[in-house]
Amino acid sequence: MEVLQFLQPLACVKSLLRHGYPGVSLPSWFQTHNFPSLMTPSYINADGQESSSVPKITDLIIDGCENLSSLEHIIHPAFVPVLQKMTIKNCNKLVSVPAGRLGDLCFLQELEVQGCPNIYCQCGLVAPSPKRLVLGKNNDWRRYHTCGNLADNVDCCSLAYFSLSCNYLTSIQLQKWNLPAVEELQISTCQFLTSIIGHSGQLIRGTGDVRAFPSLASLTIEWCETLSTIEWCETLSTIDDLLAEEYLPAIERIHVKCCSKLVSLPGERFGNFSSLMELEISGCYILSWRRGFVLPSSLQILSLSCCGDISAWIPSCLEILSSLVTLRIVECRHITSIRGNLWSTNLTSLENLVIYSCVDLASIGGENAISEIKNVRINGCPKLEELKQPMLRGSYTTS
Known part of the structure; x- marks a missing residue:
């Protein structure tokens, strides 16, 4: 701290980064008018004093400032008029974030808040200009994925x-x-997330203007290990509201992965997604499909792995998938057979086939039935005696 007080960086400095600064306030020399050439990344003085010369800061990174409690004087349009990217992470004592002021940062395109568990914002996160938002995600597995209450609103x-x-x-x-333009949504590593609830806890039906995510094309829900079905009602999934045509009219990709306590998915609704091209369900071991499993003819990639007992709907759900290019069925118990003519009469576009560790599978129609499929990998199916395993063809011979 004593050394920092007497540093005098040159005025021509264009980039300045201080990581893990232990002080409560910044050194006296750290004034914006001392760095007319400062561009990116940078930290601005925290005393809130305006200066006659404002640097053209485009990137602001605040990282590991353990004693920092407020950003009221830092996030201010007078200091960062052309700010484009802001990252705030690993500030354990940070409480006050002027989230409402983000609306005045007209050039802000990217915002990341990570490892800040105590942030509390009453008005919610209001930022009209950003195109990219990351809340809580942290590449360092030793730290918690936290963003305070910013995700509430x-x-x-x-x-x-x-x-x-x-x-x-x-x-x-x-x-x-309110995310009318969002195209990609990832919800991951929310260890205590139990539910995703729609309007007033109920799905809105029959109203043509219900479009919660009108532009959403890609949805990923993964590693949410507490996400489960409500105990007293085994037919009510905690993500039913989200997985509805009314909420996702433009959806193209759905990935649900590693949600080990998830009991059910609205599989009967997937067929309503007319733009759906890719569906992956994996690592959800106790899923029940009693309500059905219907797929749209638009589907091009289907990956089913460790997803409960889906045998009642295989192979019937595959019969209309004339556009399917890739099919993966991995560790799916209870599936006993897939009729041989399905490959040539229904799955006419199929180029990639992976069947792995399906211990109850006894027949797929023989080796000749899948002879026209370009890339094939079949292995770990002890009851499938009609072909030699491992069976590897095309690109899968080197994978």
Whole structure:
């Protein structure tokens, strides 16, 4: 701290980064008028004093400032008029974030908040300009995925990409999110997330203007290990509200992975997604498909792995998939047979086939039935005696 007080960086400095600064306030020499050439990344003085010369800061990174409690004087349009990217992470004591002021940062395109568990914002996260938002995600596995309460209420009308990972989040209220332009949504590593709830806890039906995510093309829900079905009602999934045509009219990709306590998915609804091209369900071991499993003819990639007993709907759900290019069936017990003529009469576009560790599978129609499929990998199916295993063809011979 004593050394820092007497440093005098040159005025021509264009990039300045201080990591893990232990002080409560910044050194006296750290004034914006001392760095007229400062571009990116940088930290601005925290005393709130305006200066006659404002640097053209485009990237702001605040990382590992353990004693920092407020950003009221840092996030200010007078100091960062052309700010494009802001990252705030690993500030354990940070409480006050002027989230409402983000709306005045007209050039802000990317915002990341990670490892800040104590942030509390009453007005919610309102930022009209960002295209990319990351809350809670942290590449360092030793640190918690936290963003305070910023994910409770998100109003970002220009947002295209939203990644959410928060250990403390227990519920997502979809009616508190205004994301009309979001195209990709990732909800991951939310260890205590139990539900994703639609409007007033009920799905809105029969109203043509219900479009919670009108532009969403890609949805990923993964490593949410507490996400489960409500105990007293085995037919009510905690993500039914989200997986509905009314909420996702433009969806193209759905990935549900590694949600080990998830009991059910609205599989009977997948067929309503007319734009759906890719569906992956994996690592959800106790899923029940009693309500059905219907797929749209638009589907091009289907990956089913460790997804409960889906045998009642295989192979019937595959019969209309004339556009399917890739099919993966991995560790799916109880599936006993797939009729041989399915490959040539129904799955006419299929180029990639993986069947792995399906211990009850006894027949797929023989080796000749799949002779026209370009890339094939079949292995670990002890009852499948009609072909020699491992069977590897095409690109899978080197994988």
